[in-house]
Amino acid sequence: MGFSMLWDSAKELDYPWMEITTRRAAIKSDRELITNYMKAHLEGIALFKTNRDFGIKVIKKYHENDLMMSWLSESYDIFSKMFLPTPYPNHPGMKISFEYVAMTRSDVWSHKARGICRSESFVASSAKTALSKSLYGK
Numbered sequence: 841m842g843f844s845m846l847w848d849s850a851k852e853l854d855y856p857w858m859e860i861t862t863r864r865a866a867i868k869s870d871r872e873l874i875t876n877y878m879k880a881h882l883e884g885i886a887l888f889k890t891n892r893d894f895g896i897k898v899i900k901k902y903h904e905n906d907l908m909m910s911w912l913s914e915s916y917d918i919f920s921k922m923f924l925p926t927p928y929p930n931h932p933g934m935k936i937s938f939e940y941v942a943m944t945r946s947d948v949w950s951h952k953a954r955g956i957c958r959s960e961s962f963v964a965s966s967a968k969t970a971l972s973k974s975l976y977g978k
Contacts, residue, residue, distance in 0.1 A: 850922065856933035858924065860962075867959070878962040885923045886975035895920060925976060926967040928960050 849855075860881065867874055888895045895916045903915075942948040 850918075854930065854933040854936055856930045856937050857922075858927045859929050859934060860927070874962055875965065878966045882926070882966050883975060885925060885927070889920050889923055889925070890976065892916060892920075926963055928963050 860878070862874060888898065896912050899912055899915050899919070938948065
C-alpha cells in the first residue's frame, strides 16, 4: 500500500511464537503421541514452506476478510521465512513472555518456582530421522 517500514519487530524482539508446549505428565504417559505430533508438526512446516499454493490456502482459510485477501502473497512470504524447519524452543523469548504475563498475573510466578520444562529432545529426535531430512529434499 506504499507505506514505509518504520520498525520490523521480528528482527528486534525475541518472541516465542512457534513453541509447542505440553505437560510433563503427558510426556511421561505417552511419549509416542508427543513424538508423532512433533513429526506431523515438522511435516506441516515443510509442506507450508515448500508449497506456496497450499500455504496461501491455509492463510486464506483463517483470514477471510477483504483486507487480508489483498495481502495473501506478502503474508505467505513473511510466514514461510519465519517458520523454522526445526523449531527449537526460543528460551530467551519464552522467559520474556513469561515475565510479561506475570506482570499482570502474579499467580504465574508460582509456576516459575516449580520450573519450566524446556526439552529440545522431541525436535532433536525428529530432526535426526530420515523423515525430517527428506522433507526438504536433503
